[in-house]
Structures are given as structure tokens and as C-alpha cells.
Amino acid sequence: MIATQGLKTGFGTAGGENIWRTLDDVWAKSQELGEILYKMDDGFVPLTGWGARNMIWLGAGVLMTVIALVFLVADVTIALLSITAPLFIFCLMFGFLRTMFNNWLQLIFSSILTVLFASLIVNISIA
Secondary structure (H helix, E strand, O other), X not given: OHHHHHHXXXXXXXXXXXXXXXXXXXXXXXXXXXXXXXXXXXXXXXXXXXXXXXXXXXXXXXXXXXXXXXXXHHHHHHHHHHHOHHHXXXXXXXXXXXXXXXXXXXXXXHHHHHXXXXXXXXXXXXX
């Protein structure tokens, strides 16, 4: 489990922070941007500023929800695949079970790449 934390820290963020902290930073920056847009509307009733602020918040909320779900699913997948590792390594002993080991290894790599690309999207959205 420590190895998976190392993968998430190494791939997950550019600055070495936790991905959940990065999502908190995305929310804070979206709030700042929303308030800037709200204050730019100088009308008596700032409907345009209100709409812009809410659209920024909605977009950030959807992004953060999707990324959080992706990270949670990837965490659970990597944990379950790590638990079943001895069983699939045993499959290497028999030739007809070798494809099961290959599929298991492909799932691990796809989960790692999912974490990599999801964290890339979060880091791009913060920049």
C-alpha cells in the first residue's frame, strides 16, 4: 500500500503534494475567480456577474467530482489488484493461465495511467 501512495504522490502532483490538497486548491482558485468575475459586473442588479460566478463554481464542482470519483475508483482497483497479486503470480507457473496474469498486469498499468492522466488534468486546470 505504501508503493501505491508513492505512485500517487509521484504521478499525482507536480509539486509533491497530495491530490486531495490539489483539488482543494482548485476549489479555492475557482472561488477567487468567481468573485473577481462577480465584482466586474457594476450593474444595479449584477445578474451577469452572478451567472458568471455560478458557472465557474459549477464547472469546478463537476471537474472536482469527476476527478475525485476517478481517483477513488483507481485507489480501490489498485488495492484489490495488490491483494490478489500472489494468486496471479501463481498463474505464471502454468502456461494456460498466463493470459490471466497478463490481464491482471494490464489492469494495474491502466489504473496507474488513469491516476497519471487524471492528475495531469487537475494540474492543467490549476495553471
